[in-house]
Amino acid sequence: MDALDDLMARCAMRDQRAFAELYRQTSGRLLAVALRVVRRRDWAEEILQESFVNIWNHVSHFDRVRSAPMTWMTTIVRNRALDWVRRPKHETSDEELDGIVENWADDAPGPLDRLRNAADSSALAECLGTLSGQQRQSIALAYLHGLSHSEMAEHLGQPLGTIKTWVRRGLERLRGCMDATSA
């Protein structure tokens, strides 16, 4: 059992020191996730706060057999951030979106390389490598930056149907590849 599992089990028994330690170990990574989606630090910190209160209140439902602690917590943060960014008053400016989209352009170095180097993610990195550049870019823009189909369509200058196809085909291929890798 790794350290996070242990902390989660103790949090479920209402051990506040374990919760403080859980926060210390994970809040930096989780804030990064929220910040990528909502792109404003004060908003991201608000989401982080709400998420940790949520984590504390629902930790007794956490099921280790079903998911890893970090995946469970990331999902809580991402879902909150996605809800947030979909509210009309929290939309991102066009200039910002253009910058983000450019960052994930097919020939831009960086994010995929970082993924290749990250521990535990080599299967995902390897499989993302089998996708077309457009498929990879659209999945990363949606997952990490919370972009909707229509935002991608607008900023990539493609019809909506094309974007939807890139995302869907990319996901199908990713699943096929990852299932084969883990089999």
Add this chain to the structure above:
Amino acid sequence: MKPQNPETRSILAAEYVLGTLHGQARRRFEHWMKSDPALRREVGRWEARLNPLCDTLPAVQPGPAVWKSIEARINPSREAAAAEKTTWLGSLAFWRWTSFASAGLASVLLAFVVVSTGPSDVAGPEEAMVVVMEDPETRNPSISVAWSPEGRGKPKLRIRVIGHAEMAPGTAWELWALPEGNQPPRSLGFINTHETQWVEVPEELRHQLNKAAGMAMSLEPEGGSPTGRPSGPVLASGKCLKI
């Protein structure tokens, strides 16, 4: 209409996780998930597949105000809790004396203690250890445990399951002692749904048992936790009291 085709279900789950399913469609999908465990599992698989993307993000440390707000919100009575800070279940939000003092629970406890001085290793009516475990969600007492701190041989825990409990097939309820401080929980055995039952604990655990700060019961796969620590949801927990 909820899709039945596995391919369609998997892609919808993926788009839900990705975040490209939104608005009405997202809410509808969440509604389906509530009553469809297979769909939840598919969502879980996609979360596990895509989650490593987050490893590419450099961590950003939050300001100190964030933790302060969280702490204040999870612990509305901080002053009182501070006094108990050194113990396992040191949160007043968790253990409410008000609910403990309620007439219903007090009578359950009293009835329990009277019955527990039956033919057992309980040395006498003068001293007993009692834990009344609550459901963490509803705060209702759901299981009580009592034993005699004195005596010889294997400590016998008298367990009472309050209300009409049901256990899902293929699962088990594992009982844990929660030691003082930062020690990991220690398995004490399994509980079934019978209203009254006994659990025998190895003799060498007597000291730890008597010193335990609390107990908890977790939902585990049949045969018990695969990790040796609570791995499933905590169904009930409570503090040890000497009476």
